[in-house]
Amino acid sequence: MSYKMPMGPYHPALEEPYKLEMICEGETVCEAKLHIGFNFRGIEHLAETRNHIQVIALMERVCGICSNIHTLTLCQAMEELTGLQPPPRALYIRVVMAELERLHSHVLWAGIAAKLMGFKTMFMECFALREKVMDVLQAISGNRVNYSMNRIGGVNRDISDSWSILVMVESLEREILDTIVPIFTTSRTAQSRCAGIGILSHEKAVSCGVVGPTARASGVPQDLRRDAPYAAYSEMKFNVPVEEAGDVRARLLVRALEMIESCSILHQALAKMPTGPIHTGDAKIAFSAGTAVSRVEAPRGEVVYSVAWKENSRNPARVHVRTPTYVTMPAIRWMVVGSRLADTPLIQASIDPCYSCTDR
Amino acid sequence: MSVTDEQTSVLDEVSRELGIENRWVEHGRVSWLATDKLKVREVAFAMKARAARFVTITATELPGTEGFLLEYLWDLKGRLLGFPFHVTDNSIESIYDICEASDWIEREIHEGYALEIVGREYEPLLLRARDKPGVNLREGVK
Numbered sequence: 085m086s087y088k089m090p091m092g093p094y095h096p097a098l099e100e101p102y103k104l105e106m107i108c109e110g111e112t113v114c115e116a117k118l119h120i121g122f123n124f125r126g127i128e129h130l131a132e133t134r135n136h137i138q139v140i141a142l143m144e145r146v147c148g149i150c151s152n153i154h155t156l157t158l159c160q161a162m163e164e165l166t167g168l169q170p171p172p173r174a175l176y177i178r179v180v181m182a183e184l185e186r187l188h189s190h191v192l193w194a195g196i197a198a199k200l201m202g203f204k205t206m207f208m209e210c211f212a213l214r215e216k217v218m219d220v221l222q223a224i225s226g227n228r229v230n231y232s233m234n235r236i237g238g239v240n241r242d243i244s245d246s247w248s249i250l251v252m253v254e255s256l257e258r259e260i261l262d263t264i265v266p267i268f269t270t271s272r273t274a275q276s277r278c279a280g281i282g283i284l285s286h287e288k289a290v291s292c293g294v295v296g297p298t299a300r301a302s303g304v305p306q307d308l309r310r311d312a313p314y315a316a317y318s319e320m321k322f323n324v325p326v327e328e329a330g331d332v333r334a335r336l337l338v339r340a341l342e343m344i345e346s347c348s349i350l351h352q353a354l355a356k357m358p359t360g361p362i363h364t365g366d367a368k369i370a371f372s373a374g375t376a377v378s379r380v381e382a383p384r385g386e387v388v389y390s391v392a393w394k395e396n397s398r399n400p401a402r403v404h405v406r407t408p409t410y411v412t413m414p415a416i417r418w419m420v421v422g423s424r425l426a427d428t429p430l431i432q433a434s435i436d437p438c439y440s441c442t443d444r
Numbered sequence: 445m446s447v448t449d450e451q452t453s454v455l456d457e458v459s460r461e462l463g464i465e466n467r468w469v470e471h472g473r474v475s476w477l478a479t480d481k482l483k484v485r486e487v488a489f490a491m492k493a494r495a496a497r498f499v500t501i502t503a504t505e506l507p508g509t510e511g512f513l514l515e516y517l518w519d520l521k522g523r524l525l526g527f528p529f530h531v532t533d534n535s536i537e538s539i540y541d542i543c544e545a546s547d548w549i550e551r552e553i554h555e556g557y558a559l560e561i562v563g564r565e566y567e568p569l570l571l572r573a574r575d576k577p578g579v580n581l582r583e584g585v586k
Binding site: 119120121124126128129160161164165290291292293306308311312374375376377378379386388390392401402404406410411414443 | 471472473474495497498499500502503504515517521522523524526543544545547548549570571573580581
């Protein structure tokens, strides 16, 4: 006899509210439906009532983890509409912030995944490391969550002492290489809890249009940093880790390997950072009418901003945000089918869902 | 980001396949193909045949009684392709049966602007369950 089992909207396994409604036979999930909207804030509508400075502060609050990525994507779109090209140093600083944010996001996710695996020691390790990543972000921006780094035509704060930041990054890298990566790639706990569960096939990943580490763990080799480079990524050398298995372990491995690549990019960006101004100045900004689309490889995958401006308008006519979780989350219903009920918290967490991003 | 020769030839192939003589216009990091002759489902079939990835649909309400602008974005080998559709009769055909990835954004547009997405099963609202379509973004709906 089948029965209905809801997970959420408020559940210990969920970082934020959403609802996974499962039809089960015994311990096996046969069918699943998703319900979102519990964090809906009407941010796209609100953006139409904000000017070009206020809208940056607003969009920084779409997501608490990748706040920098949202302003970067928005500013890139607005730079298209204003014709302003950020100076080279600003582009490097944007890369540094984006990679630190990726490290922060992946370490946070690893901690939550460890908690859901029942691996409490690892959870503590990850959250201790996350603090250190946030310390670096704070050293650069003065902030730990909403960094206020991006502006139209560049960045707000310089990295005055690249070498001291580099030393902090090297310390992070050592901890990641010595602790996080070995445990996640070799420990029996991670192996037994993650291997073979929550499989998203390559075909289904393509069909659902999933992005980011979830796509790369299903053998879809896409990464905007390489495929459509922005900021200073065209000047960085890095690998795009891809796994074929499509299970939770593959998502774990992809993120672990991405942390190593992020450290490599941080090294390059900090060592090669050009001198010069960090923004184009404070002259009055003029927007041309039309639509500009910008996209960035956030920690969870592709973020897309479509920004439309009318002639002589103070405010955007439309700001549409397509976040990575918005396209990755629908795939959860395919991942959980056939799995054990007890595995579903970890499976749904394996896409690193951001519910606030999704609802906006 | 400039368009490479390879990308240009692919874009030309796409417009030929769609029977469109108009040129692609590069604007705001997107290659746009804008013409009234485009059919949303034909575009979806052409994109799917080339293994393009569906990205999103941006809906914008136009002033007065001009209707809506729906901009479909696809990623073809790292290049964003844009297909704008001017909707005047409050409805557009669904591409959900061709492209599974369009599911949630079609539902969101129906919810946000009360546009009818024709040819797909009607589903409950995505973001504001038990509210009425159009309440989020359409002018005049409260």
